[in-house]
Amino acid sequence: MKQPPCVPSRKTASTTRLHTPPRRHPLAAAAAILVSLCLVQQLPAQAVTTTLTDTFKTRPADNGQVLQIDCHLVIPASMTAGTLHCTASTVGGPSRSDRDLTLVLTIRTQGGTFTETAYRQHVLLPEDSIQVTAHLPFTASQGSFTWDVKIFENQRNIENASRSNPAGRSIKLVTGEPSGLAVARIVDSSVNSQSTTSTSDPIWFYAQLENNSPELSALNLPNAIPRGAPPPITTWDRTISIADAAEDWREYLPYYLWSVSGENLQEIVGQRPRAAQAIAQYVACGGNLLVHSVDQVEEHRSIEQLLGVPLAAPTSTNWWPITQAAPNQAQVPRELDPQDLAQQLQQPGFQRQHHLGGIVLVATHSVPGLSPHVMRFLLVDRSPLSPSQGTDTEYDGSWFWLNLITTVGKPPVWTFCATVVLFGALLGPGLLVLTARLHRRSLMLFFVPVISALATGAIVLYGIVHEGFSTHARITSVQYIEPTTGEGFAWSRQNYFSGLPPRDGLNFPRQTYARPVYPIHQQTQQSNFNSRPSVTATVVEEGDQQFWQGWLRPRQQQQLLVGQPIQQAAFPIAAHANTKPAPGITIENLTAYDVPIVILRGAADDYYVTESLRAGEQISLTATNRIDASSLVAKLFVPFAQQVPVEIQGSGSLMNFGQRRNNSGSFSGPPPRDILQMAFQQFMSDKLELPHFGIATLLTQSSAVKLPLEGQSADNLHLVVGVQPW
Structure with missing residues (x-):
C-alpha cells in the first residue's frame, strides 16, 4: 500500500488502543488510526479512540479580558460520531461581564463527497465565572479530513491573529472497515480516566479456548468460541469517570458496549440523573450495557430506575439465565424477586433486551467456573442490533437507491417528446398557411427562430416548475x-x-x-x-433544537x-x-x-x-x-x-x-x-x-x-x- 506524503501538523494527539491480535485473525486486516505528525500506518481494526488537542488565546474583549480556549476532539474508531470538548477560561481573574460566545467546529472531508460541515453552539460565560465548557457532538467522517475551531463573540471572530496553529490544519485519518467492537467503561473518580488496563472489571473478548473447554460446557455454549481465536484482550478502548459521564446519548453511541459496576451505576442514577437518562437512551438505540458486581438490593433498584420499568413487574419477564442460553433452545421467562436477586446472581448472570439494546447483569467475583472472556459472545448472540456497526458508514451501497422518492426527480421526457412532435407537425404547416395568407413568405425568417425560442423556454420552465416548489x-x-x-x-x-x-x-x-x-x-x-x-451545511444546536441549515x-x-x-x-x-x-x-x-x-x-x-x-x-x-x-x-x-x-x-x-x-x-x-x-x-x-x-x-x-x-x-x-x- 502506497503511503501518502506526511503533512506536518502542530496538533498533539493521544491515542489509546486495544491489544494487537495476531495477523491470522480476520479483524486484523482493516486499518486504524495513528496520528503523529500526520503519519499514516496500517494498524489492526481493533477499537481505537483518538483524542486531538488544540489550545489558543483570543483577542482582548471590550473589557480588555482575554480567553484561553482548550479543545479536545474525541474520535472513536467506529466513526459513528465524535465529540468536541471545548473549555473557555478567563485570563487574569473572573469574567467581568456576561459573554455570549459562539463555538464553531468546521469539518472538511478530503475525499469522496468533499463535504464541509460547520457545527455551531452558543455558549454563555456568566459574569464572575472563571470558565465554561461546551460539548459539541459531530458526525465523524471516514477517510481524510481537516478540522478547525473558531470562537465568535457578538458575531465577530475573536481569534488572536498571531495564533500559532493556522486554520485548516490537516489531520490524516485512514480507516479500513470501521471497528464495531469498541468497548468502554465507567469507573469511580478515584480511577485514572486515561487508564485502559482492567484489574477488576470483566473482559469479554473471546479467549483462546477450545470448544470442549470446561467453561463452555458449563455454559452449554458448545460453538460459541472459535478455535484458534487470539488471546484475551485486557485493555479498554475508553475509560471515563462518573464525574465525566456524558449527558448526551450520542457520546455513548460509537461504542459497542459500556461496562459499569452496580455500585457506580447506583451513584450515577442517584447523583447524575441526566447521565443515567443518556445511558438508558444509548441502550434503547441498540447499545449494550454490562452491569457487573450486582449483589445488593439497592443496586437492583438503581437498574429499575434506569430502565424506568420495574424488573419484577410482568414486563421484565425477558430476563434469561445465561446458563440456559443454549442455541435453538426454547426458554421459559422468569420473574426476578428483588429480595433474592443476590442469590439468583450466584449463577453466571442474567440478561434482558431493553428496547433495541440489551442489559446484562453478572456477579463477577462470585461466579465459579465462568470465564469473563465469554461474556462478549453472550452479548453478540443476544443483542439484536449494533448501532456502532449500522450507523458508522456514509456509503451503504444499494440502500441509497432503495429509498429514493420515485414520484419526483425525473426529467419531463414525454412532455419534451410531445412538444417536439407538435412543433414539427403544427409549426411548419401553420407558418406556411399564415405567411401565404399574408403574402409574406419572408416572415418565416422571423417566426421560426422566435417560436423555437419560446418553445424551448417553455420546456425548460416546465421542467423546473412542474414538480412545484x-x-x-x-x-x-x-x-x-x-x-x-x-x-x-x-x-x-x-x-x-x-x-x-x-x-x-x-x-x-x-x-x-x-x-x-x-x-x-x-x-x-x-x-x-x-x-x-x-456540500456546505451548518448544524446549529440552540436550546432544545438542532437545525440543519444549507444542507438541502x-x-x-x-x-x-x-x-x-x-x-x-x-x-x-x-x-x-x-x-x-x-x-x-x-x-x-x-x-x-x-x-x-x-x-x-x-x-x-x-x-x-x-x-x-x-x-x-x-x-x-x-x-x-x-x-x-x-x-x-x-x-x-x-x-x-x-x-x-x-x-x-x-x-x-x-x-x-x-x-x-x-x-x-x-x-x-x-x-x-x-x-x-x-x-x-x-x-x-x-x-x-x-x-x-x-x-x-x-x-x-x-x-x-x-x-x-x-x-x-x-x-x-x-x-x-x-x-x-x-
Whole structure:
C-alpha cells in the first residue's frame, strides 16, 4: 500500500488502543488510526479512540479580558460520531461581564463527497465565572479530513491573529472497515480516566479456548468460541469517570458496549440523573450495557430506575439465565424477586433486551467456573442490533437507491417528446398557411427562430416548475416503543427532494443523531465525483433544537440516517390471552388506520401472524411454529420491500440523470450495513427472531417520527417493535 506524503501538523494527539491480535485473525486486516505528525500506518481494526488537542488565546474583549480556549476532539474508531470538548477560561481573574460566545467546529472531508460541515453552539460565560465548557457532538467522517475551531463573540471572530496553529490544519485519518467492537467503561473518580488496563472489571473478548473447554460446557455454549481465536484482550478502548459521564446519548453511541459496576451505576442514577437518562437512551438505540458486581438490593433498584420499568413487574419477564442460553433452545421467562436477586446472581448472570439494546447483569467475583472472556459472545448472540456497526458508514451501497422518492426527480421526457412532435407537425404547416395568407413568405425568417425560442423556454420552465416548489419526503423507520410507558427509540432513513429548500432548513430535537448518506460509487469511483463538488451545511444546536441549515439542495435526492429518542407514543397493538374457543391470543388494532402485518411471539416458541388488520378491529389468532411463521412473514413482506426504481436500472436512466449509468446501475460494493436493514432482516424476513412476548407491526403511517420541515410524504414504511406480556 502506497503511503501518502506526511503533512506536518502542530496538533498533539493521544491515542489509546486495544491489544494487537495476531495477523491470522480476520479483524486484523482493516486499518486504524495513528496520528503523529500526520503519519499514516496500517494498524489492526481493533477499537481505537483518538483524542486531538488544540489550545489558543483570543483577542482582548471590550473589557480588555482575554480567553484561553482548550479543545479536545474525541474520535472513536467506529466513526459513528465524535465529540468536541471545548473549555473557555478567563485570563487574569473572573469574567467581568456576561459573554455570549459562539463555538464553531468546521469539518472538511478530503475525499469522496468533499463535504464541509460547520457545527455551531452558543455558549454563555456568566459574569464572575472563571470558565465554561461546551460539548459539541459531530458526525465523524471516514477517510481524510481537516478540522478547525473558531470562537465568535457578538458575531465577530475573536481569534488572536498571531495564533500559532493556522486554520485548516490537516489531520490524516485512514480507516479500513470501521471497528464495531469498541468497548468502554465507567469507573469511580478515584480511577485514572486515561487508564485502559482492567484489574477488576470483566473482559469479554473471546479467549483462546477450545470448544470442549470446561467453561463452555458449563455454559452449554458448545460453538460459541472459535478455535484458534487470539488471546484475551485486557485493555479498554475508553475509560471515563462518573464525574465525566456524558449527558448526551450520542457520546455513548460509537461504542459497542459500556461496562459499569452496580455500585457506580447506583451513584450515577442517584447523583447524575441526566447521565443515567443518556445511558438508558444509548441502550434503547441498540447499545449494550454490562452491569457487573450486582449483589445488593439497592443496586437492583438503581437498574429499575434506569430502565424506568420495574424488573419484577410482568414486563421484565425477558430476563434469561445465561446458563440456559443454549442455541435453538426454547426458554421459559422468569420473574426476578428483588429480595433474592443476590442469590439468583450466584449463577453466571442474567440478561434482558431493553428496547433495541440489551442489559446484562453478572456477579463477577462470585461466579465459579465462568470465564469473563465469554461474556462478549453472550452479548453478540443476544443483542439484536449494533448501532456502532449500522450507523458508522456514509456509503451503504444499494440502500441509497432503495429509498429514493420515485414520484419526483425525473426529467419531463414525454412532455419534451410531445412538444417536439407538435412543433414539427403544427409549426411548419401553420407558418406556411399564415405567411401565404399574408403574402409574406419572408416572415418565416422571423417566426421560426422566435417560436423555437419560446418553445424551448417553455420546456425548460416546465421542467423546473412542474414538480412545484414544495418539499417531498420518504421515511423508512424502525421503532421500539414500550407499551406501558410510551417511551422508546426510532432509527429512520429520511429522503428529501425539495423544489425550493426552506431557509430554516431541517429542525430536529437537539439530541438527534443525523448523518448524511451517499451512494457507494461516490467513494469508490475517483473519476466520477459528486455533481456537487462542495456540500456546505451548518448544524446549529440552540436550546432544545438542532437545525440543519444549507444542507438541502434544490431538486436533488438527499438522504439522512436519523436516530431519535421517543418521549411519548402509543403502541399500535394490544394483545391478551384467550382460552375459548381455542387456546391463542386476541389482538386489537389501536390505530385509526389499517395495519398491514402483525407478528407476535408467546412465552415459548409459539408465533402468531396476521395481515391487513383494519382500524379498531379485534381478531383471535392461533399459534404456529417459527419456521412456518418465518415463511409466511417473508411472503407477506414482499409487496412492501424497498425496490430500486425500474427507471434507474435501464440504459436510459431518468432518475440518475447526469450520472454515469455504469456506476449507479451496477450497485457494486459491500452489502448494506444500515441499521434499518438489519432490523428488517430480523423482524420481517425468513430469518424471523422475536423476543418472548415480542410484537412486530408494519405500518405505513406513524406519528412517532415527524418531518423536520413542512412538506409532503409518501411511500413511508415503519417497523414498530415492542414487548407486551399477556
